[in-house]
Amino acid sequence: MKTISINDLSEFKIGHTTNVQAGTGCTVLLSEEGAVAGVDVRGGSPGTKETDLLKSENLVNQVHGIFLSGGSAFGLDVGGGVLKFLEEKNIGFDVSVAKVPIVPGAILFDLMVGEPKTRPDAQYGYDACIHALGSSVFNSGSVGAGTGATIGKVLGSDHVMKGGIGSYAIQIGDLKVGAVVAVNCFGDVIDPSTGTVIAGVQADGKLLFTEKQLLHQTHDAQTNRFNGNTTIGCIITNASMTKAEANKIASCAHDGLARTMRPSHAFVDGDTLFVMSSDRVKVDLNGLASIAANVVEQAVLDAVKSADSLFGIKAYKDMEGKE
Secondary structure, eight states: OOOEOOGGOOOOOEEEEEETTTEEEEEEEEEEEEEEEEEOOSSSOOOOOOOOGGGGTTOOOOOEEEEOOSSSGGGGGGHHHHHHHHTTTOEEEEOOSSSSOOOOOOEEEOOTOTTTTTTOOOHHHHHHHHHHOOOOOOOOOOOOGGGEEEOTTTOOGGGGGEEEEEEEEETTEEEEEEEEEEEEESSEEEEEETEEEEEEETTTTEOOOOOHHHTTTTTTTTOOOOOOOOEEEEEEEEEEEOHHHHHHHHHHHHHHHHHHEEEEEOTTOOEEEEEEEEEEEEHHHHHHHHHHHHHHHHHHHHHHHHHBBTTTTTGGGSSSTTO
């Protein structure tokens, strides 16, 4: 097994649009040839597009892109720009009179930072597609869908830390598996290798631990009132699978969120993971499920450790006692 760049999964093209001043952005993952896809939505407050289409019993078996966006529900407009771009490239599901690109997506809430009236729209999605085809390097941190992401919301916006977007990929023989994850969770982020909280609710540069704070708020009807959260991502692979199997792999991959976020999948998170496969390499699905969880786990850590301070919000790099 070796660690590779997410860009080494060359069947997929990944691009960001970033608006640092507004504190928001989007990320797209394109499959020009079409990819078998699945999804699993675990959070209690999701914002998604076309996830019903990915149910195992439904007709369409391939997607042509996935988008991840800030902007809360407004950010779902990004999908329109991706559709426009792919249609111009004559890419999509052939319905005889047109080719209809299939582009599911999910959003996270980042309106509490930057300029809340500026949100990713169709032009952001279109531009991200241009960047995807024009770049061979994936940038992690405070870019794309992770631009305005924050972590540790239990005490409100004055005590959060900076989230971001990250990636991780591995290769075993001919098999390649990677993940792109935008981390904007309600809870803290844990390094599973040490059990240490590396980012989360803080005051004066000291971590306060979300679960400890929740214990004191159990009888408070206003607990979780700061509901701007959600971690979203996509696993990409060349492993062979059906749509039903892709849905199951997406479900198993959520273990990577559970290992790195405490708590994960909260009522106020919309945690959603997609899977895209170019369907080329036969593998054992149990092993693939374990790998998918692992690359998600490592992509979360990459997102947090790569994030930069923005709008006065401390990042992992700024904290005392960091690794």
